[in-house]
Amino acid sequence: MAIDTLTPTTCYHCGNECADGSFELDEKSFCCTGCKQVYSILSTNGLCNYYSYNDHPGANRARTEKRFEYLDNDAIIRELIDYADKDKTVVRLYIPYIHCSSCIWLLEQIHKINPAIYYCRVDFIKKQVNIRFDNQKISLREVVELMADIGYEPLISLHDVVKDQVLGKKDNLVKKIAVAGFCFGNVMLLSFPEYFGLSGYEQTFRHFFGWLNILFSVPVLLYSGSGYFVSAWQNLRNKVLNIDFPLALGIAILFIRTVVEILTHIGAGFADTLCGLVFFLLVGKFVQQKTYYHLSFERDYRSFFPVAVQAINEGKETPLPLSELKVGQRIRIRHNEIIPADAILLKGDARIDFSFVTGESIPVSKTLGEVVYAGGRQMGEAIELDVIKPVSQSYLTQLWNNEAFTRQQDNRMRTFNERVSKHFTVILLLIAFGALFYWLPTNAGRGVAAFTAVLIVACPCALALSTPFTMSAALGVFDRNLFYLKNTAVVEQLARIDTIVLDKTGTITVGGSSGITLHARLSTYQKQLVHSVCSNSGHPLSRQICELLSEYQRLPVTSYHEHPGSGITAYTDGHFVGIGSGEFINTDKAYSQKETATRVHLKIDDEYVGYISFEQSYREGLKEITGLNDRYKIYLLSGDNDHEREALLPYFKESGYMQFNTSPQQKLDFVKSLQLAGRKVMMMGDGLNDSGALKQSDLSVAVTDNVNNFSPGSDAILDGRSLSKLPQFLKFSKNTVSIIHASFLISLAYNLFGLSFAVTGKLSPLLAAILMPLSTATIISFTSIATHLAANRRKLL
Amino acid sequence: MSIIYFLIGCSILLALIFLGAFFWAQRNGQNDDLYTPSVRILLDDDAPEAKK
Numbered sequence: 055m056a057i058d059t060l061t062p063t064t065c066y067h068c069g070n071e072c073a074d075g076s077f078e079l080d081e082k083s084f085c086c087t088g089c090k091q092v093y094s095i096l097s098t099n100g101l102c103n104y105y106s107y108n109d110h111p112g113a114n115r116a117r118t119e120k121r122f123e124y125l126d127n128d129a130i131i132r133e134l135i136d137y138a139d140k141d142k143t144v145v146r147l148y149i150p151y152i153h154c155s156s157c158i159w160l161l162e163q164i165h166k167i168n169p170a171i172y173y174c175r176v177d178f179i180k181k182q183v184n185i186r187f188d189n190q191k192i193s194l195r196e197v198v199e200l201m202a203d204i205g206y207e208p209l210i211s212l213h214d215v216v217k218d219q220v221l222g223k224k225d226n227l228v229k230k231i232a233v234a235g236f237c238f239g240n241v242m243l244l245s246f247p248e249y250f251g252l253s254g255y256e257q258t259f260r261h262f263f264g265w266l267n268i269l270f271s272v273p274v275l276l277y278s279g280s281g282y283f284v285s286a287w288q289n290l291r292n293k294v295l296n297i298d299f300p301l302a303l304g305i306a307i308l309f310i311r312t313v314v315e316i317l318t319h320i321g322a323g324f325a326d327t328l329c330g331l332v333f334f335l336l337v338g339k340f341v342q343q344k345t346y347y348h349l350s351f352e353r354d355y356r357s358f359f360p361v362a363v364q365a366i367n368e369g370k371e372t373p374l375p376l377s378e379l380k381v382g383q384r385i386r387i388r389h390n391e392i393i394p395a396d397a398i399l400l401k402g403d404a405r406i407d408f409s410f411v412t413g414e415s416i417p418v419s420k421t422l423g424e425v426v427y428a429g430g431r432q433m434g435e436a437i438e439l440d441v442i443k444p445v446s447q448s449y450l451t452q453l454w455n456n457e458a459f460t461r462q463q464d465n466r467m468r469t470f471n472e473r474v475s476k477h478f479t480v481i482l483l484l485i486a487f488g489a490l491f492y493w494l495p496t497n498a499g500r501g502v503a504a505f506t507a508v509l510i511v512a513c514p515c516a517l518a519l520s521t522p523f524t525m526s527a528a529l530g531v532f533d534r535n536l537f538y539l540k541n542t543a544v545v546e547q548l549a550r551i552d553t554i555v556l557d558k559t560g561t562i563t564v565g566g567s568s569g570i571t572l573h574a575r576l577s578t579y580q581k582q583l584v585h586s587v588c589s590n591s592g593h594p595l596s597r598q599i600c601e602l603l604s605e606y607q608r609l610p611v612t613s614y615h616e617h618p619g620s621g622i623t624a625y626t627d628g629h630f631v632g633i634g635s636g637e638f639i640n641t642d643k644a645y646s647q648k649e650t651a652t653r654v655h656l657k658i659d660d661e662y663v664g665y666i667s668f669e670q671s672y673r674e675g676l677k678e679i680t681g682l683n684d685r686y687k688i689y690l691l692s693g694d695n696d697h698e699r700e701a702l703l704p705y706f707k708e709s710g711y712m713q714f715n716t717s718p719q720q721k722l723d724f725v726k727s728l729q730l731a732g733r734k735v736m737m738m739g740d741g742l743n744d745s746g747a748l749k750q751s752d753l754s755v756a757v758t759d760n761v762n763n764f765s766p767g768s769d770a771i772l773d774g775r776s777l778s779k780l781p782q783f784l785k786f787s788k789n790t791v792s793i794i795h796a797s798f799l800i801s802l803a804y805n806l807f808g809l810s811f812a813v814t815g816k817l818s819p820l821l822a823a824i825l826m827p828l829s830t831a832t833i834i835s836f837t838s839i840a841t842h843l844a845a846n847r848r849k850l851l
Numbered sequence: 852m853s854i855i856y857f858l859i860g861c862s863i864l865l866a867l868i869f870l871g872a873f874f875w876a877q878r879n880g881q882n883d884d885l886y887t888p889s890v891r892i893l894l895d896d897d898a899p900e901a902k903k
Contacts (some may be wrong), residue, residue: 107894159894179885229877236870240863259855266859466884 065089066206069110080769092205095162099167104160111156113205121388122202124362125195125210129466133361134210142812143189147208151199152181161206167493168192183208210361231336234278237270238329238420244270248322249820253444258416265315267325275309279332289463292635297475297518300482304513334830342522342542350687351540351768356764359394359445363387366438368464381441388436395428395441396448402437412559412693412741417597469546470794471521475514482512489813494797497815504815510822512809516801516829519796524835527841528790531850532596536773537783540771544769546794547753548787554682555725555747557739558692558702561757562679564671564774570602574656574664578647582606584656588633590614595654596622599666620820621654632657670704675778680705682781687733691721693743722746742766782848789844796840804829 063072066082067089077084080097082664084090092112096104106110124130127499151157158176160182165171170191175184187197198208222245244263252260265364279302289295305328339400339519365374366384374383376394384400387393393406411429420426426439428448431741445451486508493501525542532539541547556562585603588596590611614624621634632639632655639655639662653663680688687713688703696714721739725747728735736743737751745766748754756765761773772780785787808825811817845851876882 103895155890155894158890162891176887177884178890179884229874232870232873232877236866240866243862244859256852259852262856266863273862 055597057397061103064110066105067110067112069091069112072113085114092203095167095204099162101160101166104156107156107159108154111160113151113156115835118454121364121391122195122198124375125803126193127373127375130135130375131194135772135829137576138189138733141188141190142186143194144184144186145197146182146200147183147198147201147541148180148182149206149208150181151206151368152176152178152183157206160204161201164200164204165712167204168196171197172202176789182723195543195788211359211435222651224579226487227336227340230278230281231333231340234329234333234336236324236332237278239269239272241326241329245322245326249823260322261319264323267315267323268313270687271312271325271328271454274329274366275305278336279305279396282335290462295479295513296475296480297471298823300475300479300509300512300514301335301518304509304515307506307509308513311510322490322819324819324822327510327826330823330826331513334827336517336521337439338519338522341526350770355587356743360392363391363394366443376445377442383441383443384438386436386438387440389432389434391432392745393426393428395432397426397428397439397441398442399424400440403434404432405434406439409560410741415692427817467522469543470791470798474798475517478514478517482509482514483815485512485809485813489815493815497646500815503817504813505815507687507812507815508809510813511817511825512805514550514801514805515826517798519830520797520833520837521800524790524797524837526842528786528845531786531841531845532783535779535783535850536776537779538771540769543751545790547769548736548784549791551686551736551784553689553733553735554679555691555728555735555737557741557744557747557757558690558698559719559736560707560740561738561744562690564674564759565675570598570600570666570668572664572666574654574666578664580658580663581633582609583626583629583658584633585680586611586626587614587622587633590624591616591622595668598668599633599654602666630657630661650818651757658673673774673777675776675780676705678778679780680786683707685706686784687711689724691724691730691747693717693721718746722750725750738772739766739768759789779850782850786844786850789848790841793837793840793844797837800836803832804832 056199057241063083065072066083067084070085070089072083072085077087077090079094081089082093084093089112098101125134130406133145135145149161152161158178161176162174164174164185171185171187173184173186176182177184183201185197189293196211201208212323225480227456243268247256247259247263280791282298282302282305285296291299308324308331309329310719312325312328313323315323354548361377362373362375363379364371364386365379366386371386373384378674379395380384385394385397393530397703399420399422401422404424404426405417406420406426408427409415417433418430425442428443428451444450486505486578489504490501493504511720522542525545528545532545539548551760579604585600585606588599588603588817591597595598609627612625616622617634617638617640622631622634623630625631636653639657653665653667656663678768682688683706688706690713691708692712692714693716694714699709699712699714703709703713713720716724721744724733725737729750729752734753735751736753736755738755738757740746740756748756748766748768753770754768755770755772756768757772757774758765759775759840765771804825808817808821842851
């Protein structure tokens with residue numbers, strides 16, 4: 055490996071750089087005790103193959119805290135496990151770290167470490183493990199701790215979204231397709247003799263084949279096609295005419311006419327058309343149901359809140375399920391834990407990362423007695439807090455009590471299919487009855503034949519297939535460009551958007567420390583001085599400076615003073631170093647420049663040497679998005695103060711399109727007010743504070759840097775790297791809608807052709823059997839080729 | 852030509868067996884995870900010599 059030759063001291067386990075060679079075992083170096091420990095567990099159990107499948111497969115274990123006390127609580131265990139009897143427990147755990155073949159291998163060998171676990175299967179795509187263990191010999195907590203010990207810590211949250219994914223629905227559809235396909239194949243075989251013509255002495259078979267055809271049609275009608283009847287009936291009761299109604303009508307008429315024709319020996323019936331129709335329709339449905347197992351579109355605060363919290367009662371710490379957390383309860387939040395409810399800080403140094411909430415990843419310091427809002431992650435030492443609001447009533451979580459979250463999603467835009475099928479059904483019925491009454495006075499039999507033929511031939515199979523096939527092809531194109539849509543209907547919604555609302559932090563800005571720049575000419579020695587001083591401080595900005603200068607060696611620091619809110623002074627290696635705000639450093643030069651971003655000034659030995667600026671850097675795609683200004687109204691909503699107004703002004707039309715200091719509720723209300731003004735709003739956000747606005751909007755897009763990480767509930771998840779492609783996405787979605795319109799015209803042409811035969815009452819089964827698959831094949835090939843071409847034109851392939 | 856009755860009976864029976872097999876596989880969860888087995892087959896059962 056190239057990495058190995060360039061930097062020979064990378065950790066054997068995780069591949070991080072080893073700062074010093076103090077962690078060694080079996081002539082292998084490690085970056086920290088955690089990694090070394092994992093290696094020693096694996097080597098004593100003969101599991102070192104883990105390292106031979108991939109280089110550095112492990113997760114960094116520099117921080118190892120075990121806090122699974124809550125897994126001793128019976129109520130919590132019962133929530134988590136799938137099945138348990140008196141000596142066996144089955145549980146499915148979600149492990150986000152699963153990423154390579156080594157992971158699969160190791161997890162499936164876990165019984166070698168502890169034989170009480172006798173079955174462990176990894177589902178790589180879903181990042182899940184299915185574990186069966188002997189609950190007499192090992193507890194759930196011990197299993198989870200063992201997995202955490204070898205670097206695979208399961209993510210256990212209040213609302214286990216991964217488990218909620220319904221598999222049953224798709225599973226059922228596959229079975230229905232299997233039955234329909236089976237019957238379709240057999241019926242076709244049995245229908246061929248009829249189409250090719252049977253000679254006189256073969257006429258005895260006709261009756262036999264006919265009966266078999268009826269027999270095969272029954273399961274197709276009753277099992278595979280049952281969904282269409284149920285849906286059509288439900289829609290009729292709600293006084294809606296959707297596409298399922300003509301489909302169900304067509305299927306029913308096909309069956310009845312087949313049975314009548316065969317029983318009365320007047321014809322061969324349409325059994326193969328019936329089976330083929332249902333088969334293709336179900337395949338269309340299947341194609342439409344694309345599932346992203348690694349993504350979840352339904353997340354809310356429960357998906358990432360912990361299951362339990364450490365409660366302090368009379369000086370003793372006990373795990374308490376979150377649902378039992380009451381106002382006035384004293385809780386202890388340790389490093390990297392999430393604060394589950396609004397609380398007052400009582401003890402400890404709170405440095406809280408609100409990136410889940412706001413998208414801002416620089417930790418915020420809190421002082422004693424201050425209210426800390428739920429959703430923040432403590433980054434420092436353990437703190438003690440006093441709960442002032444129950445979990446569901448907190449500043450953040452009460453957003454979920456808003457009606458936007460409780461009402462059904464009926465305000466969503468209706469798809470083309472829904473709109474057109476209503477008219478389609480009415481016209482179809484008019485033609486059918488017209489044909490019936492035209493022939494009825496002269497020839498009743500022919501009238502009925504024409505009536506049924508119209509309903510058969512105009513059955514909107516191609517129409518019903520055009521949307522799923524176009525949309526699933528489009529979904530694949532979006533998918534390839536790191537834009538993941540919840541379902542196919544979202545593509546059409548995307549095409550109809552006319553207003554875009556952007557969140558600022560995390561959505562158009564990049565989180566993390568990428569925006570730090572050093573505006574000072576420092577020698578290596580001076581950099582060492584600054585690094586040494588900052589490494590003593592826990593202030594968020596100091597930590598970022600340390601990251602920036604991490605390659606420089608530290609020197610001994612004497613007489614270190616931290617002045618809260620202004621800066622640090624210290625003597626390092628005999629030199630005075632001052633680091634802090636402009637007022638604190640108190641030099642003319644520090645004032646000479648206008649402060650547009652956060653700056654930390656540096657002074658070494660009475661000499662002002664420069665400053666370090668912390669600027670928010672914007673995502674690359676911002677310019678492209680704002681290039682849409684002439685066709686879309688683009689708004690910016692930010693929970694922050696407006697010190698970036700100037701910097702952002704060039705991107706937006708005018709100052710009025712930007713709103714600062716908005717609360718989560720105000721964001722929701724803003725989107726609502728746009729909708730009341732008749733706009734179709736697309737909301738793009740990334741944090742839980744955008745959840746309300748996302749939910750309220752016509753189309754919600756969560757922007758994230760890592761799609762496996764937390765993102766709020768939304769219709770689509772966009773990888774931050776693809777933000778620049780948004781204009782292309784919007785154009786492409788419009789193209790796909792045009793493709794659906796075009797394929798609708800094609801299917802209409804087929805229908806008209808078939809109808810010209812049908813109204814005369816002389817539709818032969820052979821013609822129907824050819825027309826139906828032919829139109830289906832045309833639609834499928836047209837939609838997939840056209841979508842491909844459109845994607846090519848928008849440079850999305 | 853009455854052999855046709857027998858042959859068609861056989862072919863339908865055979866097809867039904869396959870349909871049944873598919874249903875069994877589906878219920879058994881054999882199609883639930885279509886990716887992991889492709890990786891798993893490349894992993895050895897017992898210790899290959901460690902690389903390097």
